[in-house]
Amino acid sequence: MTGANGFLGRFLCLAWLERLARTGGTLICITRGADPAEARQRIVAAIDSGDENLSVRFRALADDHREVLAGDVGDPYLGLDRPTWSRLADSVDLIVHSAALVNHMLPYSQLFGPNVVGTAEIVRLAITARLKPVDYISTVAVTALPGGGFIGEDVDVRAASPSRALDASYANGYATSKWAGEVLLREAHDLCGLPVTVFRSDMILAHSRYAGQLNVPDMFTRLMLSLVATGIAPRSFYRLDAAGHRQRAHYDGLPADFTAEAITTLGAQVTGGFRTFNVLNTHDDDISLDRFVDWLVASGHPIERIDDYDDWLARFEAAIESLPDNQRQHSVRPLLSAYAHPAPARPEAQPPSEQFRAAVQSAGIDGFADVPHLTESLIDKYIADLRRLGLLAASPSHG
Structure with a gap:
């Protein structure tokens, strides 16, 4: 998993730890830092930000089911030494890529490295040694089409939006960088059969x-x-x-806790194909x-x-x-x-999200029978x- 110290990432991390604790699995978190101790502290600092119950629960799970590696998704081989990278290529079962530089004011050129090159490095890991399904956290901003209208969940983003205009409009650079990530993953799926699940979130509200x-x-x-x-x-x-x-x-x-549970549950279920969910409150x-x-x-x-x-x-x-x-x-x-x-x-929400809501209703997500109001x-x-x-x-x- 990348981005475990981000706002959504910390709850994805917790949700995966809860799931892996039931099966004896391990969550490997790649986080920026001079060494694993510093990387680990970045995740702890994100968790220890207001609620003692959250901190206690996280530590109890992390002690037995988490490994932290110091790396950087925008660097070659995710900033890892080659033996460690090769170990991950051989042993990892699923990749959750939630790391991104989320800044709605920066241009595409400054987001290209962390958001686009970083996704390319994830693809490199995902197709080396054996195929590893990828859960990719995107943004609903990818769905907006220049002439009006929105990209559906079952539409190939390359066909619906073959190019993007770069301008100074709000969040243009960020939306374009996530679009580019989706294009890379579509290409990897077509060329290599890489299983991918894309989750396009809108505003992720408080837990x-x-x-x-x-x-x-x-x-x-x-x-x-x-x-x-x-x-x-x-x-x-x-x-x-x-x-x-x-x-x-x-x-x-949507609240962060629902978003994390939905992404974790649906992402764990998909082991083949290419699926996209517009993660929206459609009521x-x-x-x-x-x-x-x-x-x-x-x-x-x-x-x-x-x-x-x-x-x-x-x-x-x-x-x-x-x-x-x-x-x-x-x-x-x-x-x-x-x-x-x-x-x-x-x-109601503009981008189509019927597949996401149907998947939520049938998935049995802990604490949620439907997309919440x-x-x-x-x-x-x-x-x-x-x-x-x-x-x-x-x-x-x-x-």
Whole structure:
């Protein structure tokens, strides 16, 4: 497994340890570090970030079922010495490739090494000595087509999107680097018969149970912090109808614990072929950014709704600038361009994800009979976690 110290990676690591503990298997984690001890500490630091129960459970499993190697996916042979690399080529049964440089502001040229070359090195390992199935963590941004529309789960990405334009638009470089990874894996499957399962995630939200387990730098966490800290929100984040009313809308994110369990369960089941899952919350349930603000208000946070969107945006930006340094640094300030205009009001997820939902319903995933709805308790947990991290005051206030 690569990327075990990442936000999703730590929960994939835990889910695989739980699974391997039942069979006596071993999870081999390749993580950057000067030596295995430093690499191991990077994973431990990611786990030890808020919940003692999580830390205790992880250590109990890791002691008997985990090996950590210091390496770098962007280097030849994953940065490993040749004897170690050859050992992995001979002995590994499955590769989970979740490592990536996730940065929506960097251009493709700066993401090519870690994200594209890194995937090529994974392919090299996967086809050496014997074929090893690969679970590849991609992004739903790959599905968007320039002329509109989305790539389906059973469509060859090379045929649907044979080339990608490089530009300065938000997340263009990251999306293109993950598209390139999918292309490499498709080629390896066609040429060598490599079994591959691609998981295209959208926003991976906080863990629904473990305290402090949220991705502080992501757009969603920054927005939740900013709304509560400034105490203002638009009447709607989406375009109003002709009568000026809010419309049904949808937010595609999924909690990290469900995402990790789904990827681990489905990835373990596929040993042949090439399958792709768009890992999305597809419910037409009117649970959207507007609903999240409703829930925040219901929980006692004094948030004023501003009727005019442009007025809100101007006041919001000014209020963020006046926040204390620590809050301003972790606010949505660097990503405000994403909120320059109200979003289209769509009642459900756009990219097709019927195969993913059907697979979840039939897979018997621990604790989940279906793709979950987002809940008020998860939004409340965001605020509790942000308080735990010292990024919000102990009681609701206006910043």
